[in-house]
Amino acid sequence: MFYQVLKYVILGPLLRLIFRPRVEGLEHVPLQGPAIIAGNHLSFSDHFVMPVIVPRRVTFLAKSEYFTGPGLRGRLTAAFFRGIGQIPVDRSGGKAAQAALRSGLAVLRKGRVLGIYPEGTRSHDGRLYKGRTGVAALAMKAQVPVIPCAMIGTFEAQPTGRRLPRAMRITIRFGKPLEFSRFAGLDGEHAALRAVTDEIMYEILQLSGQEYVDEYANEAKARQQSQWGLVRRFR
Template sequence: MFYWLLKFVLLGPLLRMIFRPRAEGTENVPLEGPAILASNHLSYADWLFMPLVIPRRVTFVAKAEYFETPGIKGRLQRLFFSGSGQVPIDRSGATAAAGALKTQLRLLRAGEVCGIYPEGTRSHDGRLYRGRTGVARLALESGVPVIPVAVVGTDRIAPPGKKFGTFTRPLVRFGTPLDFSRYEGMSEDRYILRSITDEIMYEIMRLSDQEYVDMYATQAKELAKEQAKEQARAKADAGEVDAERKAS
């Protein structure tokens, strides 16, 4: 109930009035029954705008810690995350990934729509990165179609690493549902999982017009950090040499 209050009564109208989000392909999202929405991930604002343009509740899994903070702050945090369509990861699994899969399977079997970001983390530079195979495993174990989604413009509204961005009209594109029933019973085959994931990422790339990088986003972020450190060291060394030259 609070989800609908937050989406349609409180937060939704405000976001619609300010940003006027656009949508394409909403007819590809079923009005009832389970579905997996696999989206690119440009900004922390993605999970606000993608569900806003369709009438269905979209559920994402989140860290259990978000729901376990004590005190008034914790209660408000739980209320917000629960109300915005997020549920805690089932931590009875061996890993966080296993817990997330277990939670999402439960939701899909209950007929809900699950949102997932195959890249696993936000893109730091606007490019689309290699997908994690969890989305493929989820599709095969649930038997539910995957709808590729591209969110465009949210990285300008809420850029990674910055508090404020610029006002723009975000666009959410929903692609044609992808059916992987031909691979039923093959959820343990890593080559099949990779093939399915790559097919999903190709459709997201086509919808978003992003440049694709065949590297995990986490690896790319670490590489960018190392390059930034090297550039800073080189700049500092150059400054020291210049200071020595002037002193002599």
């Protein structure tokens, strides 16, 4: 109930007013059955703008930090994300990655739509970064279509560090569903996982028009911060 009220009564009308979204290719999102929407990730606003546009409920795998913040603000944030049906994911890798995979599969096996950002984190500079293979593992294990999605303009509206978004028009573009039945049974093969992931990222790139970087976003961000730290140290 909270999800429906938020989408159609509170957040939906507000976001449409702020962003005046132009939507392309929405017909590619199936009206029933399990599917994955895989998108680029440019802004905190992405979590809300795209699900408002999609007629069906979209469940995202959200980073666990949204559910573990301290104090009253942390508890309110956690309650909000739980209320809209988001699933906390530990991004530390190893067993945590397997738990995230199981959570995503559970959503798909209920016939629902799962939203995922293959980059694993927000882009810090507006470019598209190398995708992690979790999206491929989910698509191959569940044998469901993947709908590529591109958010265009949300980085300019609310880049990392900006608390409130600017009022400006954005575009949300959906591509044709991708299916990977030819990789059935190969979800344990790294080469197959990498090939499927790269195909998904290529379609997102074609939709978004971003510059592509063949490096993981968190690694690129860490390297940039390290370089800035050295610069400040020797000034």
